[in-house]
Amino acid sequence: MPKILLFTIILFCCTCLEMSCATSGAEQPPDTLSVAVKPLFKDFMGINGHVTFKPALYGQVCRLVRNYHNINWDVNAIGDSLAIPVTVNHLNWKNDVYGPWKSAGFETDICLQFLSFGVGSPDYRQRWAGHEQWAYDYGKAMATYYGPSGKEKLNTSFEIDNEPGNRFDPALFKTLFTKMAQGIRDGDSMLKIVTPAVVAGKGDNYSQGLNSFYGDKDILPLYDIINLHTYATIEKTLTNDNSWNRSFPEDNSLQYLKVIDDAIAWRNEHAPGKEVWVTEFGYDACTPAAMKQRKDWALKLNWQGASDLQQAQYLVRSFLVFAARDVQRAYLYYYNDEDEASFHAASGLTRNFNPKQSFWAVKQLYQTLGDYRFRRIVQKKEGALYVFEFEQSKDPQSLIWVAWSPTGASTQYKDSYQPHVIKATLDKLPGLPERITGMATADTPAPPVAWEKAGDSSIRVTVGESPVYITIRKK
Known part of the structure; x- marks a missing residue:
């Protein structure tokens, strides 16, 4: 069984393009470029x-x-x-x-x-x-x-x-x-x-x-x-x-x-x-x-x-x-x-x-x-959790958060490595998810991702080393 790292990370979604808030002790993400200059x-x-x-x-x-x-x-x-x-x-x-x-x-x-x-x-x-x-x-x-x-x-x-x-x-x-x-x-x-x-x-x-x-x-x-x-x-x-x-x-x-x-x-x-x-x-x-x-x-x-x-x-x-x-x-x-x-x-x-x-x-x-472009770093905690936000080019109300555990194995010891799986709480989303999907690895529907509502604007979701796509419609 994969080694489970249980902890809760609260993500604060800010409307300002140049900054985001994170839990105490988490790394503050660097300033990012204006979304207007990022490629689709x-x-x-x-x-x-x-x-x-x-x-x-x-x-x-x-x-x-x-x-x-x-x-x-x-x-x-x-x-x-x-x-x-x-x-x-x-x-x-x-x-x-x-x-x-x-x-x-x-x-x-x-x-x-x-x-x-x-x-x-x-x-x-x-x-x-x-x-x-x-x-x-x-x-x-x-x-x-x-x-x-x-x-x-x-x-x-x-x-x-x-x-x-x-x-x-x-x-x-x-x-x-x-x-x-x-x-x-x-x-x-x-x-x-x-x-x-x-x-x-x-x-x-x-x-x-x-x-x-x-x-x-x-x-x-x-x-x-x-x-x-x-x-x-x-x-x-x-x-x-x-x-x-x-x-x-x-x-x-x-x-x-x-x-x-x-x-x-x-x-x-x-x-x-x-x-x-x-x-x-x-x-x-x-x-x-x-x-x-x-x-x-x-x-x-x-x-x-x-x-x-x-x-x-x-x-x-x-x-x-x-x-x-x-x-x-x-x-x-x-x-x-x-x-x-x-x-x-x-x-x-x-x-x-x-x-x-x-x-x-x-x-x-x-x-x-x-049809999306990178908008901002929502969370960047080394060894724990990355969450990036992408914005739809023709509809800025349509967002996708991509979340993953930024961990892995050197190919020198991959056979003995236990993958990280994180139980994370994502708080103050700009809107509740329309859908959440895991990473595809075959010509079949993407695997389901375990998640649940944790409040009016928060969810609890399982995130591992395979990125998870969270599609959001802004309120």
Whole structure:
């Protein structure tokens, strides 16, 4: 039986947008942005895809998709002429990828991956020598064809490389970024230009430091979006040499949310007006049978994936905690996997295109909050209870409170973990609930949630690590 933590938490709902009241001893929630500038959830949730992406399937969970567009598929060598939209391996980006995605209602962010033209090849410096201007020509041609003002109007944003990090020669990358961004601007000024993965500070092998050049006055006009990749990985310690396993989103020992907060602070100081996107986050979940097949480093370091239920819980909760920040979009990684027991190899919402529990949970989130936007933090008590309020875009009287226990397990000890379940009293609701539903994990109605009236404007409800949706009509 789950371990039951019995305590009562009184939640005071205030009408002021910038503050909320909480019980004595509870953390006071931080100030939140005006609801007017927050995106609708349907304009916030995205997914990472590639050429086998199935629009009809994944259109159930979001309308934003990010694609890894490999530059070395467009041309054999730097300096070659382009045959847009046909690749050198005979893929037609228009007919086989972006056209069908657009027809299904998706908005596409194209990540222009350098791959063998970047740190994927030890001789990338020599490959670019004398061809730096080609980066401008490539960016302009791509923007002219694919951009929102172009011939096909197939996408709305371009990322310039994926994860060059500190591995890419910094002077060369600055030159290529500048050239390609100028080409994109000249090809279609309506396109949003997105940085590669970055972090505040010095950067690492997978994320460039924002201080490297993104605050330079000549670079600031050349991009619109600050791009973050963040994963809830556990830090190495003297007793833990494995930094590949993950923990729950709200775990304060992680860099997971700090990466976002630090980047927002950097943006506020150095690049006001730029949007912040999280274009990669996710959790691996493979089957027990696959776990028995671990090999190489995954076996040696005792790599552990999340359970299917944890993946569902943690993805939904990640979207929620991102939404409370000044983040305009969040793209989960990944759309599909083949049930491999390895880091990033089991991150799909589907397993061999069959929905996991996370698929149904993310679908429910998208359909429930799609026309709502984050309004405020009602309660934020670490290790106990989070309650966030969302407001319907066309009807401000319609609210949804999402409540959950911000607890969980590191994948290193999940098998012995006892999930938290909280008996909470929610007091002074703006109206009594019209319905209360648990988190969906299958193609069946969402599970019932135990609750009862506790007064004219209060309820007692059971809340666990799976978010609970409370639909309220304001009086």
